[in-house]
Amino acid sequence: MTLVLVMMAFFAVLALDIAVPAVVLSVMALLRWTVRYWPSTDMYEERAA
Numbered sequence: 001m002t003l004v005l006v007m008m009a010f011f012a013v014l015a016l017d018i019a020v021p022a023v024v025l026s027v028m029a030l031l032r033w034t035v036r037y038w039p040s041t042d043m044y045e046e047r048a049a
Helices: 002-036 043-048
Strands: none
Touching: none
């Protein structure tokens, strides 16, 4: 029974070891896309002119 619990814990951690970096990279890509395509305002450009 103990071996089964150890194996369950091992494979649960292994799954998290794959899922957590995938979520982090997805959030980073989403934030990069959001910043890149955010509608820009020309407020600062008008003040400089």
